Amino acid sequence: MADKTPSDQSVPSEAPPRYEASVAPNTLSSxxxxxxxxxxxxxxxxxxxxxxVLQTSFLNTTSREARRTVAGLIEDVVKAxxxxxxxxxxxxxxxxxxxxxSKQGISFSSLLQEKCYAGHTAIYWAIINRSRGPSVSDQDSxxxxxxxxxxxxxxxxxxxxxxxxxxxxxxxxxxxxxxxQDLTRLSDTxxxxxxxxxxxxxxxxxxxxNGKVFVVDLQVMQFQNRMKISKVISVEFIAKNRMWRLQxxxxxxxxxxxxxxxxxxxxxxxxLSLLQGSTATYIDSRLMVINNSFNCPPPGDQSLLDVxxxxxxxxxxxxxxxxxxxIPQGQTQLVYHYMRMKRDxxxxxxxxxxxxxxxxxxxxxxxxxxxILQYAGSEYIGSDDSLRARFEAKLDKPEKECIIC
Numbered sequence: 001m002a003d004k005t006p007s008d009q010s011v012p013s014e015a016p017p018r019y020e021a022s023v024a025p026n027t028l029s030s031x032x033x034x035x036x037x038x039x040x041x042x043x044x045x046x047x048x049x050x051x052x053v054l055q056t057s058f059l060n061t062t063s064r065e066a067r068r069t070v071a072g073l074i075e076d077v078v079k080a081x082x083x084x085x086x087x088x089x090x091x092x093x094x095x096x097x098x099x100x101x102s103k104q105g106i107s108f109s110s111l112l113q114e115k116c117y118a119g120h121t122a123i124y125w126a127i128i129n130r131s132r133g134p135s136v137s138d139q140d141s142x143x144x145x146x147x148x149x150x151x152x153x154x155x156x157x158x159x160x161x162x163x164x165x166x167x168x169x170x171x172x173x174x175x176x177x178x179x180x181q182d183l184t185r186l187s188d189t190x191x192x193x194x195x196x197x198x199x200x201x202x203x204x205x206x207x208x209x210n211g212k213v214f215v216v217d218l219q220v221m222q223f224q225n226r227m228k229i230s231k232v233i234s235v236e237f238i239a240k241n242r243m244w245r246l247q248x249x250x251x252x253x254x255x256x257x258x259x260x261x262x263x264x265x266x267x268x269x270x271x272l273s274l275l276q277g278s279t280a281t282y283i284d285s286r287l288m289v290i291n292n293s294f295n296c297p298p299p300g301d302q303s304l305l306d307v308x309x310x311x312x313x314x315x316x317x318x319x320x321x322x323x324x325x326x327i328p329q330g331q332t333q334l335v336y337h338y339m340r341m342k343r344d345x346x347x348x349x350x351x352x353x354x355x356x357x358x359x360x361x362x363x364x365x366x367x368x369x370x371x372i373l374q375y376a377g378s379e380y381i382g383s384d385d386s387l388r389a390r391f392e393a394k395l396d397k398p399e400k401e402c403i404i405c
Contacts, residue, residue: 066104067111070097075117077142078125087131091145098149112150113157121157123150127164127173147180158183162243166277171204171238178236189230193222203299204239207308207315208394214239215315216391217299220248223387224374227268240395242278242349245357246287247271248364261361268373272341273359274349282346283360285393288338289372292382294326316392336390337372337380339364342398 074097077090101108112122126143147153153161162183165174177183186194201219208214216237220226226233231250236243249269256264263269270287274280290296297303307322308315323335341360348358364373372380373387381387 063104063106066100067106070101070106070108070111071114071116073097074111074122078117078122078129078146087142087145090142094145094149109150112146113154115160121160122146123153123157124160124164127161128168130168130173147177155185158185163277166238166241166243169238169241171202174236174238175202183236187230190226193225193229200235201299202235202237203304204237205305205308205315206239211240212395213315214393215319216246216393217304218246218387218389218391219298220387220389222385223248224376224381224385227374236275239393240281242281243275244278245271245273245275246391247273260359261363263361263363263365267363267365268369269361269363269365270339270341271359271361272347273357274347276350276352278349280346280348281395282397283342283393283395284398285341285391286338287341287362288336288390288392289380290323290336290388290390291334291379292388293379294323294335296323296326296388319390337368339369344398 073093077093080090098108100106101111115121117125123143123146126146130141130143150157161177162174165171165177165183174183199221201217203217205215205217206213216239218235220233220235223233227248227250231252233248235246237246238244247270249271251263251265251267251269253262253265256262256267261269272283272285304322307318310318313321320335327335339362341362343360347360350357364370372378
């Protein structure tokens with residue numbers, strides 16, 4: 001069958017879908033609804049005029065009708081996210097919709113970020129319904145395409161994306177989105193210091209057999225500069241179906257607060273809190289900073305992951321043995337410093353609309369911590385001003401001794 005052009009008066013054998021058709025189930029699994037691929041190459045199973053016919057059809061409709069139809073297509077795309085082979089078809093549909101919206105003067109980015117899909121954004125559903133099979137690559141995933149078309153994200157959309165990552169309890173995805181879409185809301189000062197990206201490396205490891213213990217490996221970049229200029233560094237992660245925030249801060253209180261544990265103005269301290277959407281929990285934890293001279297591998301390095309391969313060895317013991325093997329000959333300095341972060345009552349997340357966080361705050365103002373964190377030339381600070389740290393936690397009431405695992 002010869003290709004039709006927009007000037008053809010006859011109805012094509014495969015007319016563009018109406019909204020009513022677009023919301024029908026299994027749309028993306030049907031070969032009859034596969035749009036042409038990008039780059040001018042066409043699927044031989046469908047007429048090559050599909051894209052031009054769809055675009056011409058939209059030109060003959062009102063903006064409201066076009067928005068309604070595109071919204072229906074978007075809904076189909078994010079609903080079919082788990083179906084086999086849906087990614088490539090969905091990306092082609094998104095590309096066509098973006099081109100149509102551009103010609104109609106419609107903001108495709110706004111459509112993707114409107115909460116008109118069962119009360120949420122398309123990005124929220126793309127995360128919730130994201131394929132989890134090993135064959136799905138992040139580079140080719142539908143979620144990446146949706147984010148590309150939607151960016152930059154509005155604050156409300158970014159918060160929805162964060163909550164979606166928490167619902168599926170996927171920290172690896174959260175950390176990748178943190179790099180791509182600034183889900184952690186960097187300050188302007190940090191943007192200047194970090195070049196607009198978030199290079200902090202975060203790796204969450206579930207290392208317990210009883211489901212209560214987790215470990216977070218951290219590499220915090222531009223540590224001293226950010227503490228002295230921004231006066232706060234936030235690291236967020238998802239572990240045990242909760243979203244956590246670990247902060248290094250410089251106190252601005254005129255006098256120390258015994259109730260909150262926040263020290264006097266100018267003192268550095270660490271703060272641990274739960275974020276919205278999490279459930280309250282007891283926690284016993286410790287924060288460790290590692291001597292830079294030991295050249296500890298970055299978070300996510302395979303050698304670190306292999307440390308926990310022997311389930312019979314407690315994770316803390318396994319990590320200590322790993323570090324001891326890397327001690328340079330003649331080294332006399334401590335391998336690491338650590339401090340305990342605990343509380344006798346549950347740590348609670350903020351309620352809806354609450355700005356005050358319930359937090360465990362521990363001062364870093366002691367002489368030993370001052371010398372390893374604040375002063376130039378510290379062996380605990382890398383040549384690139386990075387801090388290598390580790391956070392170990394057990395979701396249980398604290399015991400007299402710090403027994404994490």
